[in-house]
Amino acid sequence: MERIGFIGLGTMGLPMAENLLKAGYSLVVFNRTSDKSEKLRVLGAQIAACPADVTRMSDVVFTMLSNDAVVEEVFLGKEGIKYGVKSGQIIVDSSTISPKTSRKLAEELGSLGAEVLDAPVMGTEQQAIEGNLTFMVGGKKENFEKVLPLLSSMGKNSYHMGGSGNGSFTKLANNTMGAINLLAFTEGIIMATKVGIDPELFIKVISGGARSGMVDYKGEKIIKRDFQPNFTTALMHKDLSLAQQLASENQIPMPVLSLVREMLQMAIAQGYAHEDVCSVVKCYEQWAGVEAGKIH
Amino acid sequence: MERIGFIGLGTMGLPMAENLLKAGYSLVVFNRTSDKSEKLRVLGAQIAACPADVTRMSDVVFTMLSNDAVVEEVFLGKEGIKYGVKSGQIIVDSSTISPKTSRKLAEELGSLGAEVLDAPVMGTEQQAIEGNLTFMVGGKKENFEKVLPLLSSMGKNSYHMGGSGNGSFTKLANNTMGAINLLAFTEGIIMATKVGIDPELFIKVISGGARSGMVDYKGEKIIKRDFQPNFTTALMHKDLSLAQQLASENQIPMPVLSLVREMLQMAIAQGYAHEDVCSVVKCYEQWAGVEAGKIH
Numbered sequence: 001m002e003r004i005g006f007i008g009l010g011t012m013g014l015p016m017a018e019n020l021l022k023a024g025y026s027l028v029v030f031n032r033t034s035d036k037s038e039k040l041r042v043l044g045a046q047i048a049a050c051p052a053d054v055t056r057m058s059d060v061v062f063t064m065l066s067n068d069a070v071v072e073e074v075f076l077g078k079e080g081i082k083y084g085v086k087s088g089q090i091i092v093d094s095s096t097i098s099p100k101t102s103r104k105l106a107e108e109l110g111s112l113g114a115e116v117l118d119a120p121v122m123g124t125e126q127q128a129i130e131g132n133l134t135f136m137v138g139g140k141k142e143n144f145e146k147v148l149p150l151l152s153s154m155g156k157n158s159y160h161m162g163g164s165g166n167g168s169f170t171k172l173a174n175n176t177m178g179a180i181n182l183l184a185f186t187e188g189i190i191m192a193t194k195v196g197i198d199p200e201l202f203i204k205v206i207s208g209g210a211r212s213g214m215v216d217y218k219g220e221k222i223i224k225r226d227f228q229p230n231f232t233t234a235l236m237h238k239d240l241s242l243a244q245q246l247a248s249e250n251q252i253p254m255p256v257l258s259l260v261r262e263m264l265q266m267a268i269a270q271g272y273a274h275e276d277v278c279s280v281v282k283c284y285e286q287w288a289g290v291e292a293g294k295i296h
Numbered sequence: 297m298e299r300i301g302f303i304g305l306g307t308m309g310l311p312m313a314e315n316l317l318k319a320g321y322s323l324v325v326f327n328r329t330s331d332k333s334e335k336l337r338v339l340g341a342q343i344a345a346c347p348a349d350v351t352r353m354s355d356v357v358f359t360m361l362s363n364d365a366v367v368e369e370v371f372l373g374k375e376g377i378k379y380g381v382k383s384g385q386i387i388v389d390s391s392t393i394s395p396k397t398s399r400k401l402a403e404e405l406g407s408l409g410a411e412v413l414d415a416p417v418m419g420t421e422q423q424a425i426e427g428n429l430t431f432m433v434g435g436k437k438e439n440f441e442k443v444l445p446l447l448s449s450m451g452k453n454s455y456h457m458g459g460s461g462n463g464s465f466t467k468l469a470n471n472t473m474g475a476i477n478l479l480a481f482t483e484g485i486i487m488a489t490k491v492g493i494d495p496e497l498f499i500k501v502i503s504g505g506a507r508s509g510m511v512d513y514k515g516e517k518i519i520k521r522d523f524q525p526n527f528t529t530a531l532m533h534k535d536l537s538l539a540q541q542l543a544s545e546n547q548i549p550m551p552v553l554s555l556v557r558e559m560l561q562m563a564i565a566q567g568y569a570h571e572d573v574c575s576v577v578k579c580y581e582q583w584a585g586v587e588a589g590k591i592h
Contacts, residue, residue: 099491122505134504159501161493169491170501173484177506180480183552188473191539194548195395195465197457205455205466208430209418210473212508243487252490252584256479259555288548 003028004150005058007051007074007081008095009036012121013064015128016094016154020062021045023153028057051075055084055091060147065095067238075105087113090143092150094135096120098242099165099172102138106164115143118164120171121155124230132156136174138167172246175239176257181214182277183260189222190284199223218278227275227282234273237264299324300446301354303347303370303377304391305332308417309360311424312390312450316358317341319449324353347371351380351387356443361391363534371401383409386439388446390431392416394538395461395468398434402460411439414460416467417451420526428452432470434463468542471535472553477510478573479556485518486580495519514574523571523578530569533560 002025006017009031017040021027027045030053031037037047048054051074055061061081065071071093075081081091091114093102102118109116117139127133133155137144144160151158161170188210192202203219221227240261247254263280270286272279284290298321302313305327313336317323323341326349327333333343344350347370351357357377361367367389371377377387387410389398398414405412413435423429429451433440440456447454457466484506488498499515517523536557543550559576566582568575580586 122501134501136501157501157504159497161497161501163492166491166493170488170493170498173487173493173498174502174505176487177480177484177502177508180483180552181477181506181508184473184476184480187476187550187553188469191469191472191543191546191548191550192466194546195462196459197462197466197469201455201457202466202469205418205430205432205453205457206470206473208453209470210477210509212473212477212510213506214508247487250487250490250584252487253580254483254487255555255559256476256552257483259551263551284549288546 002059003057005029005048005054005061006064007031007054007061008064009040010064010066011125012094012128014039015125016062016064016133017045018043019131019154020150025150025153028054030054050079051081052079052084055081055089059089060150061089061091062150063091063093063095065093067095068097068101071095071097071101071105076108082109082112085109085112085114088115090115090117090147092117092119092147094119094121096171096175096239097168099138099168099246102168103165106139115140116164117143117147118167119151120167122171122174123155128154135159136161136167136170138162138169139164169246172239172243175236176243176254178214179236179240179260179264179277180256181212182218183263183280184210185212185214185218186278186281186284190281190288190290194288194290218276221276221278222281227272227279229274229276231277232274233264233267233277233279236277237261237268237273240264298355299353301325301344301350301357302360303327303350303357304360304362305336306360306362307421308390308424310335311421312358312360312429313341314339315427315450316446321446321449324350326350346375347377348375348380351377351385355385356446357385357387358446359387359389359391361389363391364393364397367391367393367397367401372404378405378408381405381408381410384411386411386413386443388413388415388443390415390417392467392471392535393464395434395464395542398464399461402435411436412460413439413443414463415447416463418467418470419451424450431455432457432463432466434458434465435460465542468535468539471532472539472550474510475532475536475556475560475573476552477508478514479559479576480506481508481510481514482574482577482580486577486584486586490584490586514572517572517574518577523568523575525570525572527573528570529560529563529573529575532573533557533564533569536560
């Protein structure tokens with residue numbers, strides 16, 4: 001049985017690593033803070049001292065990190081993955097980052113004979129726990145096929161989206177659509193509530209028409225005024241900024257994406273950066289003079 | 297058994313009237329052009345000479361018309377419904393129009409003792425044929441309950457949304473959300489296609505994430521380049537214009553709605569007014585330099 005490395009044991013990474021253990025793989029892990037690693041050590045994982053060591057001690061390495069800068073540091077920085085790779089080794093990055101960074105890592109590690117896949121996921125923490133994630137993978141198809149059994153221990157669906165970076169690109173396009181769908185829902189429910197329509201009834205009715213994943217994910221949160229983050233405004237704004245930059249570099253006009261990014265910037269200005277992205281509804285409540293809690 | 301009047305036998309009105317006939321109601325109809333009326337006459341409906349006559353000959357009258365101006369003409373114009381109503385008679389308008397017009401009709405006919413409900417529908421021609429529409433109804437609750445058996449002959453779900461105009465308001469808010477969701481999908485699929493991701497695979501993948509009714513309704517049409525209208529760009533633009541005007545009157549800022557309306561204006565400028573609203577994707581193809589048919 002292969003030995004798998006796992007770097008980054010956050011909200012998503014920890015349950016993903018646990019599912020690899022449950023599937024019978026032996027695991028070697030690294031996390032910046034050690035309490036998460038401890039939890040896995042009790043379950044049988046080895047703890048390594050740095051990303052380079054994880055890489056030396058493993059056949060395949062997974063990373064699940066928070067942004068481009070952290071990914072670059074873990075891959076290319078001091079005691080990074082780069083200093084541990086062997087020829088032919090596959091590194092799978094499940095972070096949501098820019099396709100440009102994904103391609104850069106694939107090139108840099110490729111020059112050392114290693115293979116990098118960008119494999120960001122769709123799904124919540126709960127889906128990560130249940131092994132019910134969706135992987136969108138960019139890179140060589142034969143490498144995708146080699147790691148497919150590993151992906152299948154953590155997710156229900158895995159798709160090969162094309163060459164290096166296309167996994168990251170798919171994730172950003174998906175999040176762009178999600179953010180715009182959220183603003184569609186926000187403007188719709190504000191409009192309805194302002195004229196006296198019951199917001200819960202409104203959600204029920206439009207679910208037979210202008211339905212969306214965002215109505216399903218955020219409808220109840222908005223009604224219950226639960227702005228605890230499943231996905232923060234700051235993270236969505238980061239993703240839209242990446243998407244906008246890429247669209248610009250590819251000369252694709254994205255007017256609606258751009259506006260929605262600005263709306264989230266306003267939510268951040270109002271202090272909602274670390275609340276759930278659906279807290280943008282509170283900005284609209286203020287602008288429209290809809291009493292906070294009227295959408296209850 | 298009651299006798300029901302039906303005015304406006306277009307794409308939606310004709311199958312709706314047929315379902316009333318099938319449910320055993322006797323029907324008296326009027327349409328500006330007579331060929332549609334003929335079809336119903338063969339099935340047992342009576343044909344009246346004008347809206348006023350339909351109203352005189354019926355207990356409850358339904359209207360299904362194309363826009364505010366036509367609705368006003370049929371209700372208040374020469375030989376209009378107004379000149380045939382009796383006290384207590386219920387008129388149900390299923391057209392998609394401004395809530396302001398809905399309220400005006402309720403007031404004008406109310407002064408003659410009649411009762412008007414705004415009851416626009418969600419659903420396609422196919423759903424109208426199958427009796428599977430959703431009615432969103434504004435007006436007095438007791439009147440909603442009186443006509444509920446009639447609505448149930450034509451639709452699966454009927455909701456009382458509140459006072460006069462709230463049915464129309466719900467429909468406009470739903471269409472606003474739908475149009476924004478469509479633009480979300482359009483920007484997402486253009487972005488993906490431009491960087492070489494297979495558009496059919498993209499649709500499959502995002503259906504597990506940023507899914508929406510619009511992806512379901514329009515995904516296959518866009519892939520097949522079928523721009524035959526289920527709902528034209530011109531009609532959606534009309535609805536967004538109504539929604540924007542209402543939002544403005546109610547002092548609700550709706551930046552995303554406003555931008556999406558402008559995007560559809562651009563599609564109209566390109567000659568797509570009478571194609572399906574999803575033809576806006578052709579504008580984006582041109583702007584982004586995505587070869588027409590690459591989304592195939």
